[in-house]
Amino acid sequence: MPTASAASSGSLPLTSREVQLLSVPDGLPRPEHFRVVEKPMPQPGEGEVRVRNRYFLVFPGLRTVVGGGVEGAPFPGAKPGDPLFGMAVGEVVTAASDGGGPRVGELVSHWLGWREYAVVPVGACTPLGDALPDPVAHLSHGPLAYAALTRGAELRSGETVFVSGGAGAVGSMTGQIARLLGAGRVIGSTGSAEKAGRMTESLGYDAVILREPAESLSARLAEAAPDGIDVFVDMVGGDQLRAAIDVARPGARFALVGALSGQLSAHGTGTSALVGIDAFQLIVKRITMRGISGLDHPETHREWSRRFGTWLRAGEITFPHVRIAGMDRAAPALNEMIEGRHLGAVVVEL
Structure with missing residues (x-):
């Protein structure tokens, strides 16, 4: 046989x-x-x-x-x-x-x-x-988004979360997960008004700001988060990282997941993402910045699969x-x- x-x-x-x-x-x-x-x-x-x-x-x-x-x-x-x-x-x-x-x-x-x-x-x-x-x-990039929120930024109930690149593969999951984990307010960024509408309608976002014009990004983020942000899950870097530092509350935690500002730039090779930031703000606000990749925290994968399956079957997440x-x-x-x-x-x- x-x-x-x-x-x-x-x-x-x-x-x-x-x-x-x-x-x-x-x-x-x-x-x-x-x-x-x-x-x-x-x-x-x-x-x-x-x-x-x-x-x-x-x-x-x-x-x-x-x-x-x-x-x-x-x-x-x-x-x-x-x-x-x-x-x-x-x-x-x-x-x-x-x-x-x-x-x-x-x-x-x-x-x-x-x-x-x-x-x-x-x-x-x-x-x-x-x-x-x-x-x-x-x-889905849910395991990465989940690890960024629970391990990278250690999200607490009632906190304000900002997600750059909120309409992308990671960001479209991050807003929903943050809401299910008890965030008090979830703010995202994207490049189009059409995507912004879909994000607030079905992806867990309370407010969405457009990434352009860059020179007023900090002001628009401050308007969306008048009390500041506690958690930042960053897929982009660049101007959006600087804006998050400007609007961060004391003790804010940043989980750096991606660097699309350099990765998807028309210039260069997509292998660097340089950004100038004000180190004084990091110090006086006691901001914690932690890089995280999809290979970090393997212990979260089984935990995530169990919660994701439950949320999917209940219609609480897509x-x-x-x-x-x-x-x-x-x-x-x-x-x-x-x-x-x-x-x-x-x-x-x-």
Whole structure:
């Protein structure tokens, strides 16, 4: 009798498509900097499973990846000919030869998106189980937003929270989570009035300020938060970080999650995000600033999944995202995300 591994391999195609970096962009990446190529079907080795990807995430960090990467960051830089990568959800089609790990037919999450089939070490894929009602919700940036609020900024009940980039993949979750965790007032920033309206209607925000014009940003934030802000979850840096310092209350805690001001700048490589701040304000206000990444606080993931599933089933939270159909639309979807055309996360569906 054939094993599950052998049986599944017999019905697979001989090739798999993936998105590769074609050339290093001079400025922001565009679809012509990438190509979809057909490769021989990847073969799993010992301790590996083969996964047919169903969904993968398009995320801003890819700008930094194709720009060469940042030393110490969790994501390596990419060279021409390298496949892209990102969070993915897929179905195991070939189990590990030793019988360990997930079985054929199980859904798992992993980091080898941007390809139709991926060979993943057993230890690098996570079985999804039934914690969430929709598998694609496992691609949300909720774990990062939750860790930023509960560990990075240590949000307390009744506090005022400011979220920069509040309509993005992380920010669209952060406002909702802050509200559910007991924040007294939640303020966000975005680049368009249309997104601002959606944020106050359905994403937990009490007020939203537009990021332009930059010279009046502090005044507009102070108007939205007349008593100051206690917590700042920053996806942007730049002018918005300076404004948050201006309006911070004594003892405010800042969780620095992203640096989109540099990452998505039309100039440079997206690998730096310089900003000038007034250190005296940090001192006299006793502001705490803490950087946090998605790999920090792994202990929160199970806690988050349990709470996220409960909130989703109760209709208390949503996963704002847009689904883009097909591998050929992946590179254009990255361009659309950089241009700010979508609210929430951008997911490619295969």
